[in-house]
Amino acid sequence: xxxxxxxxxxxxxxxxxxxxxxxxxxxxxxxxxxxxxxxxxxxxxxxxxxxxxxxxxxxxxxxxxxxxxxxxxxxxxxxxxxxxxxxxxxxxxxxxxxxxxxxxxxxxxxxxxxxxxxxxxxxxxxxxxxxxxxxxxxxxxxxxxxxxxxxxxxxxxxxxxxxxxxxxxxxxxxxxxxxxxxxxxxxxxxxxxxxxxxxxxxxxxxxxxxxxxxxxxxxxxxxxxxxxxxxxxxxxxxxxxxxxxxxxxxxxxxxxxxxxxxxxxxxxxxxxxxxxxxxxxxxxxxxxxxxxxxxxxxxx
Amino acid sequence: xxxxxxxxxxxxxxxxxxxxxxxxxxxxxxxxxxxxxxxxxxxxxxxxxxxxxxxxxxxxxxxxxxxxxxxxxxxxxxxxxxxxxxxxxxxxxxxxxxxxxxxxxxxxxxxxxxxxxxxxxxxxxxxxxxxxxxxxxxxxxxxxxxxxxxxxxxxxxxxxxxxxxxxxxxxxxxxxxxxxxxxxxxxxxxxxxxxxxxxxxxxxxxxxxxxxxxxxxxxxxxxxxxxxxxxxxxxxxxxxxxxxxxxxxxxxxxxxxxxxxxxxxxxxxxxxxxxxxxxxxxxxxxxxxxxxxxxxxxxxxxxxxxxxxxxxxxxxxxxxxxxxxxxxxxxxxxxxxxxxxxxxxxxxxxxxxxxxxxxxxxxxxxxxxxxxxxxxxxxxxxxxxxxxxxxxxxxxxxxxxxxxxxxxxxxxxxxxxxxxxxxxxxxxx
Ligand SMILES: Nc1nc2c(ncn2[C@@H]2O[C@H](COP(=O)(O)OP(=O)(O)O)[C@@H](O)[C@H]2O)c(=O)[nH]1
Numbered sequence: 001x002x003x004x005x006x007x008x009x010x011x012x013x014x015x016x017x018x019x020x021x022x023x024x025x026x027x028x029x030x031x032x033x034x035x036x037x038x039x040x041x042x043x044x045x046x047x048x049x050x051x052x053x054x055x056x057x058x059x060x061x062x063x064x065x066x067x068x069x070x071x072x073x074x075x076x077x078x079x080x081x082x083x084x085x086x087x088x089x090x091x092x093x094x095x096x097x098x099x100x101x102x103x104x105x106x107x108x109x110x111x112x113x114x115x116x117x118x119x120x121x122x123x124x125x126x127x128x129x130x131x132x133x134x135x136x137x138x139x140x141x142x143x144x145x146x147x148x149x150x151x152x153x154x155x156x157x158x159x160x161x162x163x164x165x166x167x168x169x170x171x172x173x174x175x176x177x178x179x180x181x182x183x184x185x186x187x188x189x190x191x192x193x194x195x196x197x198x199x200x201x202x203x204x205x206x207x208x209x210x211x212x213x214x215x216x217x218x219x220x221x222x223x224x225x226x227x228x229x230x231x232x233x234x235x236x237x238x239x240x241x242x243x244x245x246x247x248x249x250x251x252x253x254x255x256x257x258x259x260x261x262x263x264x265x266x267x268x269x270x271x272x273x274x275x276x277x278x279x280x281x282x283x284x285x286x287x288x289x290x291x292x293x294x295x296x297x298x299x300x
Numbered sequence: 301x302x303x304x305x306x307x308x309x310x311x312x313x314x315x316x317x318x319x320x321x322x323x324x325x326x327x328x329x330x331x332x333x334x335x336x337x338x339x340x341x342x343x344x345x346x347x348x349x350x351x352x353x354x355x356x357x358x359x360x361x362x363x364x365x366x367x368x369x370x371x372x373x374x375x376x377x378x379x380x381x382x383x384x385x386x387x388x389x390x391x392x393x394x395x396x397x398x399x400x401x402x403x404x405x406x407x408x409x410x411x412x413x414x415x416x417x418x419x420x421x422x423x424x425x426x427x428x429x430x431x432x433x434x435x436x437x438x439x440x441x442x443x444x445x446x447x448x449x450x451x452x453x454x455x456x457x458x459x460x461x462x463x464x465x466x467x468x469x470x471x472x473x474x475x476x477x478x479x480x481x482x483x484x485x486x487x488x489x490x491x492x493x494x495x496x497x498x499x500x501x502x503x504x505x506x507x508x509x510x511x512x513x514x515x516x517x518x519x520x521x522x523x524x525x526x527x528x529x530x531x532x533x534x535x536x537x538x539x540x541x542x543x544x545x546x547x548x549x550x551x552x553x554x555x556x557x558x559x560x561x562x563x564x565x566x567x568x569x570x571x572x573x574x575x576x577x578x579x580x581x582x583x584x585x586x587x588x589x590x591x592x593x594x595x596x597x598x599x600x601x602x603x604x605x606x607x608x609x610x611x612x613x614x615x616x617x618x619x620x621x622x623x624x625x626x627x628x629x630x631x632x633x634x635x636x637x638x639x640x641x642x643x644x645x646x647x648x649x650x651x652x653x654x655x656x657x658x659x660x661x662x663x664x665x666x667x668x669x670x671x672x673x674x675x676x677x678x679x680x681x682x683x684x685x686x687x688x689x690x691x692x693x694x695x696x697x698x699x700x701x702x703x704x705x706x707x708x709x710x711x712x713x714x715x716x717x718x719x720x721x722x723x724x725x726x727x728x729x
Contacts, residue, residue, distance in 0.1 A: 007319035053545035
């Protein structure tokens with residue numbers, strides 16, 4: 001008899017193992033949910049980890065206010081089906097309270113501001129572990145990220161002070177006020193996530209599929225028309241057939257031209273894609289070390 | 301030329317791929333980053349924007365070639381110092397397999413990273429520079445691979461282009477290495493002459509080395525047989541979490557969640573729970589996708605039992621006729637990971653499978669010179685990057701196997717009680 005598991009089953013098992021470790025080793029975990037494909041995959045894995053019981057922790061959405069309506073509708077429907085609690089904390093609220101200041105200018109975006117809202121949310125509810133859907137293949141600074149990533153009591157990440165992770169032994173001990181970010185999808189690639197979604201037949205927000213939309217071409221990045229975009233001189237909106245590869249903040253999530261209308265077509269598109277997923281996001285483009293800087297401050 | 305067809309991905313094949321985890325180690329400048337860059341590049345794991353960004357970075361630094369090595373060092377501190385200081389994970393896939401590379405830096409002081417990377421690897425690649433041959437670090441890397449029970453080692457003799465692709469150079473290094481490696485515990489060792497820079501024997505067979513009849517590196521990685529490396533004989537199921545739904549339709553459900561760390565569990569099997577010693581039978585093996593007939597490593601499942609017995613996290617479900625050792629004194633090879641040296645007689649938190657408890661390092665038996673494998677008995681301070689044999693006494697019984705028999709039930713970590721840092725990685729003898 002020959003016993004072996006496919007790579008995707010191994011990744012699934014690894015993620016479930018980590019999710020269960022967190023539920024056992026931490027007192028108050030939370031799953032950060034953006035409505036994107038990675039957090040949808042995370043929710044599915046959490047569901048599998050505890051089935052037939054419900055997911056034993058809430059979801060939290062850090063809302064920039066710059067949402068695609070499709071994502072929010074999707075989120076509310078999913079939460080309803082799962083019967084889990086959803087917490088929403090908004091960047092607008094942090095701005096109103098004077099905790100952060102809105103960026104100015106045509107390229108203003110709220111991604112950076114999310115950090116404060118997130119850390120405030122974690123503190124408000126005293127969460128000690130926050131699951132994220134980040135993967136190591138997304139970006140260079142993430143290649144050394146741990147499954148369980150330690151944050152000091154300012155929520156900061158110190159790349160030099162991360163605990164070594166050996167075998168499957170995860171050390172979740174911490175001092176009061178510190179917390180961990182947990183990345184069960186660390187070893188997945190973008191392709192793995194898509195294949196998993198297709199294999200598991202998971203529903204995803206419609207903006208992932210090709211559709212017609214009015215967009216502006218800003219230095220090669222296609223931004224969707226919305227009240228959050230200010231046109232620069234010489235720019236104009238035009239109708240294109242596009243889809244989104246991530247569902248974040250409307251003001252900085254770039255679309256790609258595409259006619260991929262089904263999961264299988266998306267998979268084929270990803271297989272032949274010439275750009276990394278984050279390459280379509282304005283916030284990473286600002287500098288080569290942008291991600292690392294934001295991570296140090298406590299970003300996802 | 302790539303055609304539309306080449307790019308088309310066969311999803312069914314993709315779903316059926318298996319997974320190989322490997323580490324890479326080599327001394328600085330042996331060409332490790334170039335080799336990884338080439339594997340990623342030739343397997344199309346590098347995207348255009350990543351390529352552009354390293355082209356830009358190379359230009360800025362004044363390199364006159366695109367430095368594939370830049371693909372593999374991530375953090376700014378490293379970029380500034382120009383060295384790799386931590387384990388970095390890389391991903392690529394061919395139509396046959398998905399690969400996870402744990403890229404570990406090769407400096408003397410980074411044994412800790414090598415051990416970390418090796419702890420989850422199926423295979424290790426060690427690099428040597430053809431001009432320099434086997435050096436101390438080659439021996440150290442191989443020793444660590446052996447200590448961590450990696451069953452497959454590939455020694456890549458790199459920069460063959462700089463020694464005119466001569467067979468004598470290869471044979472000499474091969475002989476030297478084999479003399480050393482006969483002392484190791486690695487069943488499968490292969491030696492491949494390559495040029496990472498020019499691409500010889502990495503993905504494509506070299507045209508400059510007809511005398512070499514073996515497989516290329518990629519072919520080796522794609523075909524090495526790993527599915528029998530796990531332990532499918534000795535059943536080990538550390539309980540991670542007890543599942544008790546609070547909903548009406550499942551009120552009586554009580555399941556034990558965990559990952560199979562050894563052996564094959566089947567419905568109807570007689571089992572015993574440790575430490576209580578109560579026996580029962582497996583009623584069902586549950587997953588969200590339905591009940592399954594059998595579970596084997598590394599599957600995460602939920603077991604339900606015929607009888608209601610008291611089992612909680614940290615317990616282990618095993619077979620009555622094949623039980624792990626139970627004890628409070630462990631003989632352990634320890635790799636030290638922290639600036640603060642091991643404190644003989646000191647208290648630590650010990651984590652083993654899903655259990656955590658206090659422990660004391662009672663005695664340091666000896667330290668190992670990791671270059672010669674000799675025992676050092678006069679200096680017993682175990683410092684950062686040292687490896688030594690110790691005796692540990694635990695506050696509660698541990699259910700363990702030797703690391704050689706089972707990597708999961710034979711491994712442990714030590715945690716500093718005050719700083720909470722992971723300070724030691726242990727393999728039970
Ligand atoms: N001629 C030749 N040079 C190589 C080869 N592999 C790497 N190099 C060069 O050796 C130097 C060190 O390589 P690098 O990959 O940065 O080494 P690392 O420190 O092991 O990561 C660079 O200048 C490479 O271009 C090879 O196969 N042949």
